[in-house]
Amino acid sequence: MVRWRRDPCPCCQTSPDWVCESPAEPGLGRRGLLGAALGLAATGLAMPAFATPGDRSIGVTRIGTGDTFNGVYWRDGRYDTEALRQLNWVLRDPHLDEATPMDPRLFDVLNAVAARMDSHETYEVVSGYRAPETNAANARRSRRVSKLSLHMSGMAADVRLPGRSSIGMARLAAEMQMGGVGLYRRDGFVHLDCGPSRRW
Numbered sequence: 001m002v003r004w005r006r007d008p009c010p011c012c013q014t015s016p017d018w019v020c021e022s023p024a025e026p027g028l029g030r031r032g033l034l035g036a037a038l039g040l041a042a043t044g045l046a047m048p049a050f051a052t053p054g055d056r057s058i059g060v061t062r063i064g065t066g067d068t069f070n071g072v073y074w075r076d077g078r079y080d081t082e083a084l085r086q087l088n089w090v091l092r093d094p095h096l097d098e099a100t101p102m103d104p105r106l107f108d109v110l111n112a113v114a115a116r117m118d119s120h121e122t123y124e125v126v127s128g129y130r131a132p133e134t135n136a137a138n139a140r141r142s143r144r145v146s147k148l149s150l151h152m153s154g155m156a157a158d159v160r161l162p163g164r165s166s167i168g169m170a171r172l173a174a175e176m177q178m179g180g181v182g183l184y185r186r187d188g189f190v191h192l193d194c195g196p197s198r199r200w
């Protein structure tokens with residue numbers, strides 16, 4: 001049975017003694033990625049017509065910007081470079097329009113959790129990559145914001161699935177032990193990351 005603690009998210013709003021095990025990666029910067037309008041329809045996670053059984057697909061739409069990716073990001077035994085580029089942009093830091101190379105294992109977590117939930121919906125992304133400047137600004141406003149965050153390493157996303165309870169998604173994700181899982185029941189989203197398996 002999964003038990004939830006009421007501690008703040010050690011990734012987003014850390015407790016003072018939390019030590020992030022994942023070093024932050026340098027961001028590509030807004031100059032490194034063109035803000036290509038993705039224009040991919042948010043039609044859910046149903047496997048695209050061009051997908052084959054071994055492919056992995058994902059659907060994400062970013063709250064605030066409306067940017068969406070819905071399609072295959074893994075095919076023929078490897079990650080699809082163009083799909084990752086588009087996903088990096090969708091999950092960028094919207095405050096700075098700055099993207100970073102997201103850890104593709106995060107997309108495997110999202111893919112697996114959706115499959116476990118038998119969901120064909122598109123994830124709504126509340127938060128993805130956070131640039132150090134954004135995180136620092138947040139930390140100045142709130143002492144609960146961590147200076148170390150897997151969001152800064154491109155390894156985390158705060159998400160929800162329309163029509164699904166956050167507590168149900170968090171419980172299933174925690175059982176899978178693919179990474180960190182944080183339940184934000186009041187805010188209606190779940191933090192998922194591809195770091196060490198843990199839950200809060």
Ligand SMILES: [Zn+2]
Pocket residue numbers: 009011012127151156157158191192
């Ligand atoms: Zn988070």
